[in-house]
Amino acid sequence: MNFRTLRLPLAALAGLLVLTGCPDKTKTTETATTGTPAAPKLPKAPVFNADSAYAFTAQQVSFGPRVPNSKAHIACGDWLVAKLKGYGLKVMQQPFDAMTFDGTNIHARNIIAQYQPTAARRVAIFGHWDTRPFADADKDPAKKNKPMDGASDGASAVAVALEMARVLAQQPDSLAPNVGVDFIFFDAEDWGHDDVTQQELKNQLDGSGTDSWCLGSQYWAKNLLPANYKAEYGVLLDMVGAKGGSFTREETSRTNARGPLDKIWNTAATLGYSDFFRFQDTGGITDDHVYTNKAGIPTLDIYDHPSYGDDYFPAYHHATTDNMSIIDRKTLKAVGQTMTQVLYID
Numbered sequence: 001m002n003f004r005t006l007r008l009p010l011a012a013l014a015g016l017l018v019l020t021g022c023p024d025k026t027k028t029t030e031t032a033t034t035g036t037p038a039a040p041k042l043p044k045a046p047v048f049n050a051d052s053a054y055a056f057t058a059q060q061v062s063f064g065p066r067v068p069n070s071k072a073h074i075a076c077g078d079w080l081v082a083k084l085k086g087y088g089l090k091v092m093q094q095p096f097d098a099m100t101f102d103g104t105n106i107h108a109r110n111i112i113a114q115y116q117p118t119a120a121r122r123v124a125i126f127g128h129w130d131t132r133p134f135a136d137a138d139k140d141p142a143k144k145n146k147p148m149d150g151a152s153d154g155a156s157a158v159a160v161a162l163e164m165a166r167v168l169a170q171q172p173d174s175l176a177p178n179v180g181v182d183f184i185f186f187d188a189e190d191w192g193h194d195d196v197t198q199q200e201l202k203n204q205l206d207g208s209g210t211d212s213w214c215l216g217s218q219y220w221a222k223n224l225l226p227a228n229y230k231a232e233y234g235v236l237l238d239m240v241g242a243k244g245g246s247f248t249r250e251e252t253s254r255t256n257a258r259g260p261l262d263k264i265w266n267t268a269a270t271l272g273y274s275d276f277f278r279f280q281d282t283g284g285i286t287d288d289h290v291y292t293n294k295a296g297i298p299t300l301d302i303y304d305h306p307s308y309g310d311d312y313f314p315a316y317h318h319a320t321t322d323n324m325s326i327i328d329r330k331t332l333k334a335v336g337q338t339m340t341q342v343l344y345i346d
């Protein structure tokens with residue numbers, strides 16, 4: 001995702017202006033607190049297994065960086081398809097070619113898997129499965145062109161979704177939720193041009209007005225699969241596996257999917273995960289949910305964002321430190337159990 005394309009309210013923008021020349025200290029005005037944790041009795045839901053989600057994260061990382069056009073990318077995509085088919089889901093692939101900001105023509109594919117495909121009411125779980133090709137935000141200048149593992153940025157979200165799929169597929173009909181669930185994994189989210197760290201590189205897509213990020217979700221939004229796809233709401237997971245993960249209520253999410261956002265944050269609070277799901281409003285970011293919202297799916301984004309301090313980005317973001325050493329089962333559990341539980345709340 002591109003944290004740096006912030007769409008901020010004017011008051012926050014005024015605060016940003018004084019930070020010119022110090023872009024890594026991007027800071028938003030984030031003091032508003034909204035909503036109050038409710039404490040309803042929750043309906044029974046299956047247990048989300050954090051060990052399994054951890055193993056799914058490690059498995060993706062073990063392929064190597066999932067950079068489009070690489071062998072690791074193809075191998076991981078094939079593994080995801082096989083895994084989802086193995087759970088009995090209806091799996092579709094959406095291949096597409098795209099040009100990245102640096103003029104690379106990539107072969108990519110979105111992967112879609114439907115649980116209870118005939119259910120009329122549907123919820124979409126979105127994530128991206130590709131890895132950024134360069135750790136351009138690494139603190140070590142020698143590593144800025146090196147690939148990165150994308151353990152949290154990419155793999156963790158797909159791992160949480162995979163574990164949700166595994167658990168749901170195990171349930172007898174009597175314990176199935178009242179909604180069908182579509183797991184939609186976008187490709188080529190993370191090969192975008194970073195205006196701050198890649199100033200020396202020309203963004204060849206800029207002139208055409210094309211966002212260099214989120215190429216998979218941009219393609220999907222224009223070519224919905226399944227055709228005419230609709231869902232009651234969508235949840236984008238992005239960077240949901242790091243120790244000390246912190247999820248705030250992002251602006252585009254609040255604007256487009258306030259009801260589901262409140263339901264998720266309140267459910268997390270009831271489950272005891274308020275350390276992760278913070279009742280704090282933050283500015284908008286560019287991520288796949290921008291395009292799924294344009295496609296008519298009210299979508300919120302659960303992404304890792306430090307709540308306090310000077311840094312808008314987690315330290316591992318687009319750095320070689322985004323590897324298995326930062327992945328924590330507690331964070332995977334908080335997100336996965338909350339999302340599994342929410343599917344059982346009407």
Ligand SMILES: [Zn+2]
Pocket residue numbers: 001002132153190318
């Ligand atoms: Zn990223």
